[in-house]
Amino acid sequence: MASSQRQLLSSTLYPAIPPRRRSPPSVALFSTHFDERKVSPSQISTSKEPGNWNRKKLLLLSSATAAASAAGGGFIFHLFSAASHGINGGSGGGSGWGSGGGGGGGGNGNGGGFWSRFFSPLSAHAEEEKQETGAGPEWDPHGLPANIVVQLSKLSGLKRYKISDVLFSDRRRGSTFSTSVDSLFEMVSLRSGGVYTKAQIQAELETLASCGMFEKVDIEGKTKPDGTLSLVVSFTESTWQSAESFRCINVGLLPQTKQPDMDVDMTDREKLAYYKSMERDYRKRIQRSRPCLLPLTVQKEVIEMMRNQGKVSARLLQKIRDRVQRWYQDEGYACAQVVNFGNLNTKEVVCEVVEGDITQLSIQFQDKLGNVCEGNTQLPVIRRELPKQLRTGHVFNIEAGKQALRNINSLALFSNIEVNPRPDEKNEGGIIVEIKLKELEQKSAEVSTEWSIVPGRQGRPTLASIQPGGTVTFEHRNIKGLNRSIVGSVTSSNLLNPQDDLSFKLEYVHPYIDGVTDPRNRTFRTSCFNSRKMSPVFTGGPGIEEVPPIWIDRVGFKANISEGFTRQSKFTYGLVVEEITTRDETSSICTHGARPLPSGGLSMDGPPTTLSGTGIDRMAFLQANITRDNTKFVNGTIVGQRNVFQLDQGLGIGSKHPLFNRHQLTLTRFIQLKPVEEGAGKPPPPVLVLHGHYGGCVGDLPSYDAFTLGGPYSVRGYNMGELGAARNILEVAAELRIPVRNSHVFAFVEHGNDLGSSKDLKGNPTEFFRRAGHGSSYGVGAKLGLVRMEYAVDHNSSTGAVFFRFGERF
């Protein structure tokens, strides 16, 4: 069932970008896709492979926004991010930092690892350190005099030093500051309070030196009286000549250029030729790249940043990368990342972005254990639900993924839906969108029973009045894999005597009658049904006591075709054949309404209940309904308009050859009174609701098809049908909704009128039951969750009352 469904939209990223050879004046940046700092550490589990700085991150977040956007049912939004870097060390990774780096990092296994650390989440890292020191505060005092500067090499390799603090000293600026001031230092894994060995500190220094961010870097220790060490990282940042323009290119899916290795023994001329060829290659690469989605506004922002900064420094590049990536993340391009900066030391900085081009869309079915299996559902059924932005050649956007998730969910065929973007190993920079589906059981049957205790005499439940009730439902879903279904249900509120009150429904639904690949969305439905309702036509006005109720039993058959234009707008047309039986309280067939007389007796000569006068009518008619609904939610409040036109056209087939044209037009406008900023948590706008409903009938009109006035969906403040029953009616209503906190209060005015057509209904039930035929009401109310509480003043008698209702009036 829908409630037990679970959907997943996960974005899994394995090695973010495989390492590649780079042209010399370039910077390689690996980054993960989610701003991990937003995620609390408890939601991150890290695993560490010691020795190698490879790191996998698993982010598991239950996203509230995803849940809110779900159509219904439980929604778990999985973000699955695992990034492992430096698989191949710095075979070139670290070599790119301009002239300074020069390739010094070549072959250094830790080079790549450094990068991963650079961008790995702080919190995750901190946790890792904790694990290391988790055994206990075991550290060795330095055993040196206090307040002397010690070279790293002078430290003992056997001791475990406790670092009391880590200071940074920028040699160029001549300033010293501690960690977490500058983004640059996120890469330093040494933390104050940690315990490290000399080898660890040395490794740290090596990685810092090889990363290319610094021209020069050194670590010195300063002894503290309490036996701890204070580390000073002194560095000179790498810089390049200042640039004036900035360019962002999409290098996704570009084939990797193979660079000939630079031979150490090359002559100067050879070197020159080599650089030239590389420069040429790079220019070609830029030419072949595609324009990226990054808007000019962000580009201008970046240029501004560069202008303010002057020289292009490592820190600036980092900032640029952060800004560009933030834009992509904010816009939902979850797979986009800045992979490289090229053309450094020229006038133009080139930012290479892999935006996440979809190279393949794969749909998989899973069995209950999660193994891939053959699905019953035909693939076109799923494909037609996918937005075309998920097809090959488009850039992956998480919103498109969410939409796919919602659309597939609305099919109600799957218990679990996952939409995963996954890097394409064969096609670098490409994304494979994987859709994993767990199908629901095709056939299901359900029996539910319930005991209803109905009040007996004097309101006390007696044993005889405790009735067992129950429902038997069976379903055969997704027949032929084309989402066709048969659903049947039988309900009785009294299983001991089911013939008393038995309702059943058998429905067959056949979607895609124009073919599953045809964009036209028409569904054929046919059903057998029965229903029992109390007729509001036979209801007393204010001056009349209890009117004996009349029950309208309908048994029939319905077949219609419904065409969906949008999610809410649709056109339905079909045929209804039904038998209507009118019964009184004792379930015996009755032909006329009754009214109590002041003498205590019943006047049995009320309006006829049926057209035939026998208490049983049979008729066939055509039914059409067109709904135009362009309402949408603005911060949780409905805005837009809804028009519904419904027509029942009698065919002259049935008892007394009923020929009629019964029509209803409903117009509802939800007018937003104030422009508001849209977004989660923003207040909704005040809304004015205008509503009009006209109902009319020409031709044979039996009482059960008459339009009634009064009731929570007609004129509030009155009972159902309290104002009258007529051939033509007009209802108008206005409601003003003012948002208060995350709910709203409202004031309304409503009026219903029979347009003098009560007398055109046989037996004039309006007059027979002494009803006014028209009435107005006004009142105020508040929405309390799902419940509407309202105080409505009935204008006919000028008395007010408080009502509690479920659901919306409009």
Add this chain to the structure above:
Amino acid sequence: MAFQTAREWLGIQQFPAATQTKLIELLGKLKQENVSTLTILVMGKGGMGKSSTVNSILGERVASVNAFQSEGLRPIMCSRTRAGFTLNIIDTPGIVEGGYINEQAVGIIKRFLLNKTIDVLLYVDRLDVYRMDTLDKQVVTAITDIFGKIIWRRSLIVLTHAQLSPPDGLNYDDFVARRSEALLNYVCLGGRISKKEFQKNRIPVVLVENSGRCRTNDGGEKILPNDIAWIPNLVEAIINVATGGGQSISVDQKLIEGPNPNNRGKLFIPLIIAFQYLIVKNIHRSINEDLKKEEKPLWELRDLGLAERKF
């Protein structure tokens, strides 16, 4: 109620000689007009003196009168013949009950009147009632609904309990005039009779005093405070109305049930459907416009290449 065979009008002999002469003279006048049957329908609220009036006209105690209680809900028809002339008087129960029109009583009256022809309607009310309310209007409306507006061309208003001394020292004739005016006003309202129509065919107002203590004149005739012998006066007025134009109303099934609203406009259904087709078309068109106007999220626009790096 079955038709009683018309009996000889014996009650006429109980009237004083002067009244008898007058009545016979009036009947003779009717005969000249070739009218051999006259059917009078008496209607009004309960307790107004309908049955007493019937008794007074016939000079017999045909309808039982009880001071405190209305007789059952059955209408009574009395037929009397005199020299080849038949007089039918239909007495009806009051049609008001508990401040509302009693549809049941109306229904019984309707069914009783089936296949009868009504020549004159006597709408009975009391002279000594000073106030009028919407109930009077409702009664008039109910009567109009049964027979249609034309019934008022064939009706006269009878004000009973005419022997009274007007309050506040008003002149009797003045009082009668004002009371009639007020009542006629309501009749016009309830019967939906326009002022112009009313001016053309005024509804006559006749005073009646059914009490046994009614003053009599020298001839033994019952007279009103304004010295008019009211029985001959009433009969004269009835005969004037009966011969004064307008049409007798023959009550048939159709009149009782009213026009069948279910049949009205059936012929126009094809036209209505054509119009409705236009409505559906119109809504369909606006749906298509909605589809075009639908706001697409930025990412979708970018995907369509519409962004041109502006957003």
